[in-house]
Amino acid sequence: MKKELTCVECPMGCRITVLLEDNKVIGVEGNTCARGKMYAENEVFDPKRVVTSTVKLSCGGVLPVKTDRPVSKKDMFSVMKVINGACCKAPVKTGDVIIENVFGANIISAKTVE
Ligand code: SF4
8 A cells, every 4th residue: 555645844845655564664755865754654653743823811912832843633632722721921932831741742932922
C-alpha cells in the first residue's frame, strides 16, 4: 500500500510517497532530506500540528497563542478545551508561556501586549 503526502516541514513542499506493508513503513520516497522522512513516518501513524488560538485577557480582548511544538491531532480538541478555559493578564511578551505542559506542549503568546 502507498500513501502520498506533501511535506510541510519547509517551503519546498516535496511530494512524498510512504510505502506500507502490514501496517509498517517499509520505505519513504520523494523526500530530499531526513526531516522529510521523519515527517512522513509520523504523518502516517500519528500526525501532529501546531495549534493556534486565542486566550481571553482579563483586561478585555484576546491574546493570540500557539503551542510551542506540534501536538498529536488526536489531542487537539482537548488542547483547545484547555485554551478556551484560560484567561491571562497583560503585560505579555511574544513567546511567554501562558499555560505549561498541555499534552506535552506549552501554550505561548504569539503577540506582545503592554
Ligand atoms: S523533504 Fe525536506 S526539503 Fe522536502 S519539504 Fe520536507 S523538509 Fe523540505
